[in-house]
Amino acid sequence: METQEQKDLIKNAIEQAKLNGILKYLPNGELTHAPFSLSPYAMPESVFEKMAELTVPFNELMIKVSRNTDFLIHHLEPIAAIDPFLKMLLKCRSKEINQNCQLLIQRNDFFIANVKHNDYKQNTTPTNEITEESVLRQVELNTVSASFPFLITRLYQLHKNLFEQNKLPKVIQNNPLDAVVDAFAHSVKNYGISDSVILVVVQSNEKNIFDQIGLQQHLWIKHNIATVRKTLVEIHKDGKLRQGHLVVDGKTVALTYFRAGYTPDDFPEEQAFKGRQLIEESSTIQVPDMGMQLSGMKKIQQVLTKKEVLADFVTEEISRRFLKTFAKMHTLDEIINTPEGEVSASEWLSNHADDYVLKPQREGGGNNYFGSDILKLIPTIKKEEQKAYIMMEKIQALPHSSIQIVNGQAETLNCISEIGRFGVCFAENGEIKNNLDAGYLVRTKARNVNEGGVSAGFACLNTITGFG
Numbered sequence: 360m361e362t363q364e365q366k367d368l369i370k371n372a373i374e375q376a377k378l379n380g381i382l383k384y385l386p387n388g389e390l391t392h393a394p395f396s397l398s399p400y401a402m403p404e405s406v407f408e409k410m411a412e413l414t415v416p417f418n419e420l421m422i423k424v425s426r427n428t429d430f431l432i433h434h435l436e437p438i439a440a441i442d443p444f445l446k447m448l449l450k451c452r453s454k455e456i457n458q459n460c461q462l463l464i465q466r467n468d469f470f471i472a473n474v475k476h477n478d479y480k481q482n483t484t485p486t487n488e489i490t491e492e493s494v495l496r497q498v499e500l501n502t503v504s505a506s507f508p509f510l511i512t513r514l515y516q517l518h519k520n521l522f523e524q525n526k527l528p529k530v531i532q533n534n535p536l537d538a539v540v541d542a543f544a545h546s547v548k549n550y551g552i553s554d555s556v557i558l559v560v561v562q563s564n565e566k567n568i569f570d571q572i573g574l575q576q577h578l579w580i581k582h583n584i585a586t587v588r589k590t591l592v593e594i595h596k597d598g599k600l601r602q603g604h605l606v607v608d609g610k611t612v613a614l615t616y617f618r619a620g621y622t623p624d625d626f627p628e629e630q631a632f633k634g635r636q637l638i639e640e641s642s643t644i645q646v647p648d649m650g651m652q653l654s655g656m657k658k659i660q661q662v663l664t665k666k667e668v669l670a671d672f673v674t675e676e677i678s679r680r681f682l683k684t685f686a687k688m689h690t691l692d693e694i695i696n697t698p699e700g701e702v703s704a705s706e707w708l709s710n711h712a713d714d715y716v717l718k719p720q721r722e723g724g725g726n727n728y729f730g731s732d733i734l735k736l737i738p739t740i741k742k743e744e745q746k747a748y749i750m751m752e753k754i755q756a757l758p759h760s761s762i763q764i765v766n767g768q769a770e771t772l773n774c775i776s777e778i779g780r781f782g783v784c785f786a787e788n789g790e791i792k793n794n795l796d797a798g799y800l801v802r803t804k805a806r807n808v809n810e811g812g813v814s815a816g817f818a819c820l821n822t823i824t825g826f827g
């Protein structure tokens with residue numbers, strides 16, 4: 360039962376969320392606040408720092424991988440042979456690199472797990488036992504459409520206000536919004552054409568639109584840079600190449616920011632493919648270019664968990680730090696080492712489905728398989744398709760209690776939190792000019808929910824309170 364004071368706090372927080380643009384559309388078109396938590400995620404400051412320090416080397420890794428075409432083709436082409444979407448993406452890559460400049464805006468997602476408590480079962484009492492011994496486990500690196508820089512910056516401001524009124528604990532400073540728009544402004548200036556614009560590639564029925572137009576508004580207010588929103592099909596229709604520049608509605612596009620183009624749904628017709636190719640063929644700075652987008656594929660994440668592969672891209676010291684954060688990953692057609700000896704990965708998975716997540720080469724949430732769905736899927740996967748699926752050890756994130764506010768309703772739940780670190784990196788001809796950690800995202804969700812994003816209403820945006 361909530362006290363009157365708690366009820367007032369919840370009501371006031373919802374009103375402030377709406378006032379500050381922390382909004383989303385429901386599937387029926389109704390406007391509501393984006394789901395948010397009123398319980399900042401508590402973690403030791405040392406763990407927070409450790410996570411932040413990984414961003415710069417991970418940015419550098421992704422820039423290097425994105426420029427290594429032979430490496431990407433070697434690992435992705437065999438999958439493209441059975442995956443038309445990946446085949447199409449590979450086809451979009453232009454023969455030569457037309458852009459000297461690369462801007463990477465990525466988000467590296469982690470859970471905090473306690474290896475000693477790896478045998479946690481769903482019915483244990485809710486505790487928050489994060490200690491200095493807890494380990495960081497990478498979920499995945501999002502190199503395309505890393506969302507929430509606007510909404511999370513606004514939520515930080517809301518939680519900070521509530522802290523100043525003694526209603527929440529102190530939260531750790533967070534402002535990915537400024538870092539992202541500053542990086543955009545720097546890139547546009549570097550492009551060097553006056554009166555140029557930023558093209559935002561969008562989905563036609565985007566539910567998370569406020570995160571995008573909030574960022575566009577901030578670009579205008581802070582840097583006087585105009586933006587144009589278009590789908591890939593519209594870009595094909597309204598765009599053209601002029602002396603190598605991408606021109607849309609008569610304006611030169613200095614930078615193209617993808618908030619779409621990572622799912623087959625964004626390519627409903629041939630024109631969308633042509634729109635994507637037009638962008639790739641021009642000199643516009645792409646966030647991300649196709650090399651960067653491909654570097655974020657699950658298959659690439661899986662091969663980079665191998666020490667000998669990682670060694671081609673990073674120093675031994677960095678490799679050691681990265682490897683500590685990686686969960687075990689295999690393709691379904693592998694023979695793997697297990698406590699019961701060498702067995703086929705798919706057979707092992709059939710007997711241990713609850714210990715893994717099965718991932719196809721897709722982005723954007725809702726594509727992965729868990730538990731009994733894995734068991735249903737395995738018999739339907741043909742031998743030649745097995746290499747397209749990655750099985751990843753299930754990370755047992757440490758649970759904690761949290762007040763979740765979804766569509767006007769507050770509920771206290773046993774939750775887990777996924778923490779993303781935004782990374783911003785600018786490179787010219789592969790040489791890194793600017794590389795920084797740009798803040799964090801926390802998504803807190805009920806412990807028994809496998810997936811589910813913020814826009815889908817399952818996970819709540821959150822901030823971090825540090826201790827220790």
Ligand code: ADP
Nearest residue numbers: 499716721722723724725751752753754809810
């Ligand atoms: P997508 O690219 O579709 O977002 P992710 O790999 O980020 O796919 O997975 C989506 C969600 O599934 C994550 O946000 C996380 O909640 C859950 N998830 C993914 N991998 C794991 C894992 N190894 N252990 C536990 N949960 C996971």
Ligand code: MG
Nearest residue numbers: 499501722723
């Ligand atoms: Mg992803």
